[in-house]
Amino acid sequence: MRAVVPFDADRPKTRLADVLDERERSTLARAMLADVLAAVRAAGGEPTVLSTAPVDVDAPVRVDDRALTPAVNDALADAGPDRPVAVVMADLGLATGDALADLFDADGEVVIAPGRGGGTNALAVGHPEFRVDYHGLSYRDHRRIAEAAGASVSVVDSQRLSTDIDEPADLVELLLHADGRATAWLRDAGFELAVEDGRADVVRSR
């Protein structure tokens, strides 16, 4: 399956600013992007990075500096039953080939992997009239848009695909459940797991 991987090359991961400086955030974001591309390929997908600016990465890059929604909708323009297109966010640091294969192989003209908090972390679109709208509660909106287009919908139940790495607490998940470039970089940067007041957290030793 063709898979579009949107990437914000300009202001990546601003919600990690409390624990990582700008250069580190950029490095971690690119490491996660590489991990996601590897997972897409492991699931049999053919990834294209849809980036807001040129980025040096081992995959075709299409630069589109518009907002996420119109840029993705352009990429979905020729999606159809015989030409499905997946959209996989670049910050799914726990994504694996198995998890994405479940998305790619699920029945349904629109397959949704919801994110925690009402977002849409990954999609597989095989209906020509479906369009995305990432503003707000996009999981609910995407169900409604699919219904209005007459497209059948299925939902993938995956912790890995529901977890985007946005906030410092999410780094716990990367250290616990992933072993790709992003996790290796975090460890090299001195991050490790800790328990504070009975809750998991990360601490940085250097």
Added chain:
Amino acid sequence: MRAVVPFDADRPKTRLADVLDERERSTLARAMLADVLAAVRAAGGEPTVLSTAPVDVDAPVRVDDRALTPAVNDALADAGPDRPVAVVMADLGLATGDALADLFDADGEVVIAPGRGGGTNALAVGHPEFRVDYHGLSYRDHRRIAEAAGASVSVVDSQRLSTDIDEPADLVELLLHADGRATAWLRDAGFELAVEDGRADVVRSR
């Protein structure tokens, strides 16, 4: 499969105190317990509630006022390859029969459904020497305990099982992804989805 459902009847859901008073928290916790019991049964499980105090619920109740870890370990005392025992937390408000069937049917002498933040939301134990330790990063600890016991481990990748309803933000997930007693109660109590600053939240209209 036999399934133990630990329930804190005394101080349920204290981290929801900002949005629900004590009586409401108790009502929501009991509604979620009933939903979890229904999901366990839909997956072919035979639930027993392991409660800190007597509770009026449609399942056998075993009262054990000790801490979670020793109470669960007692319940696991006769677990083995021919007599597996599952442990399913009572606040898994998104649990479904399908998600729990994946847990019950997975290969592995110890099957773990991790929670967000390093917890252990559900287990299926078919090894006589495995014991739980819910303090701290229990997902990591349970892997280590299983390894030390020589038990094979598998991990279930499920957003539904990874989501425990602990904090106000988790109520978004109940409203979006569940339709059981707990969700019905939340709607009756006036909770609905909202988007604030681009992020999903709940608001209460009455």
